[in-house]
Amino acid sequence: MTGPLDGVRILDLTSNFMGPYASLLLADMGADVSKVESKQGDTTRGIGPCRNRGMGPIFLHLNRNKRSLVLDLKSTDGNAALKRMARSADVLMYSLRPKAMERLGLSYEDVRAVNPGIIHCGMYGFGQNGPYADRPAYDDLIQAAVGMPVLQSRKAGPPDYVATAIADRVVGMAATSAVSMALFRRERTGEGQEVQVPMFETFAHFVMGDHLYGHTFVPAIGDWGYQRMMNPDRRPYRTLDGYIGVNVYIDKHWQRFFEVTGHPEMAQDPRFADIHGRTENIGLLYEYLGRVFETKTTAEWMALMTEADIPIIEMNTPESLLDDPHMKQVGFFGEQEHPSEGMLRTLGIPQQWSESSPELRYPAPRLGEHSVQLLAEYGFSDTEIDGLLSSGAVQAGDSGDSYKANSGD
Structure with missing residues (x-):
């Protein structure tokens, strides 16, 4: 056994970021x-620097532990092949809009007809019972729709997106959770089901738990937006020689911090004595933190704050994170020889399992690399596979050596 989901078969019809991140977590x-x-191929194959076309870094990280099958789902033979595979699959995941799935004959009703026990999970922009049901959606659009850029603008400047595909990845994680729970219920009842994971509603749930704030009450008893999160001085703090991240948060933290910085009387100030007062006056405290931290070096603050048991950490860049002593000790970043891409840096599986420990089994696949292998595993004969290849309904990938030759590298 390799991982707690060993033996679960998933047909992954997703592309880009959200769906592949969901299936990555399940594959891991x-x-x-x-x-x-x-x-x-998946659109992310073409993003970023690469040694061979179609094998960019985003794709490599999102699609390890998966195998690639190229199917023309608009062709009669390719569509029929997928439905045949669905008979023995546990999960079908997709990120197309539902109407596109209906046109392909791959709606839940269509797939349930061949496999009543299947988990049919759709990830798309908007819930299908609302006026936005047919709209396309991407991470930036969903961030904007939920108000994330406006929340960012209260920190500084005009509305701005978060500098990562946060909506895609949050919704992908929600889809992973939903599929896992649906599989658990099927273990209990034997029943499959359809699971819909709309981006707009899922990301709103993620963001508004912090920022509905005063509008939680009817009528509202204050503004929307958690003040501490949006304050422009909530940021890494400059020291004499670098930056640090510090969370002076609970009463004891602040009492110790005021003492360490030579102002123990501030702990008795009603503006700062408890979390309610500190939240109302967070701007004053952040300004104070900013002034104080510029007076010593990072190493000095690390020693002082650690001694006072106040949460602190040195700020990394993505590059310096590779040499972070904790990450090196736990082995989070590894190296793996890819059949066509050479030596790659890998991201570790964060969790630790006492049993059924998951592993990095497959590097990210070349396009269609496993088409023949997967069809055979799903019960297609050699003759049937040859027919699908001849008709163009299926495409098989090249070997590593010929892949490099075809890419011009």
């Missing part, structure tokens, strides 16, 4: 994920 836990791609 041991699920057997068949990444079903068009002849053009």
Whole structure:
């Protein structure tokens, strides 16, 4: 057994960031994920620097532990092949809009007809019972729709997006959770089901728990937005020689901090004595922190704050994180020889399991690399596979050596 989901078969019809992140988390836990791609391949194959076309860094990180099958789902033979595979699959995941799935004959009703026990999980922009149901959606659009750029603007400047695909990845995690719970229920009842994971509603749930704030009450008894989160001085603090992240948060933290910085009387000030007062006056405290931390070096503050048991950490860049002593000790960043891409740096599986420990089993696949292998595992004969290849309904990938030759590298 490799991972708690060992033996779970997933047909993954997703592309870009959100869906592949969801299936990545399931694949890392041991699920057997068949990444079903068009002849053009997942769009993320073309993003970023690469040694070979179609094998960019975003794709490599999102699609390890999966195998690639190229199917033309618009062709009669390719569509029929997927439905046949669905008979023995546990999960079908997709990120197309539901109407596109209906046109392909792959709606929940269509797939349930061949496999009543399947978990059919859709990840798309908007809930299907609202006026935005048919709209396309991407991470930036959902961030904007939920108000994230406005929340960012209260810190500084005009509305701005968060500098990572936060909506895609949050919704992907929600989809992973939903699929896992649906599988758990099926273990109890034997029943499959449809699971819908809309981006707009899911990301709103994620953001508004912090920022509905005064509008939680009817009528509202204050403004929206958690003040501490939006304050422009909530940031890493400059020291004499670098930056640090510090969370002076609970009463004891502040009491110790005021004492360490030579102003113990501030702990008795009603503006700062408890979390309610500090939240109302957080701007004053952040300004104070900013002034104080510029007076010593990072090493000095690390020693002082650690001694006072106040949460602190040195600020990393993505590059310096590679040499972070904790990350090095736990082995989070590893190296793996890819059949066509050479030596790659890998991201570790964060959790630790006492049993059924998951592993990095497969590097990210070349386009169509496992088409023949997967069809055979799903019960197609050699003759049937040859027919699908001949008709163009299926495309098989090249070997590593010929892949490099075809890419021009």
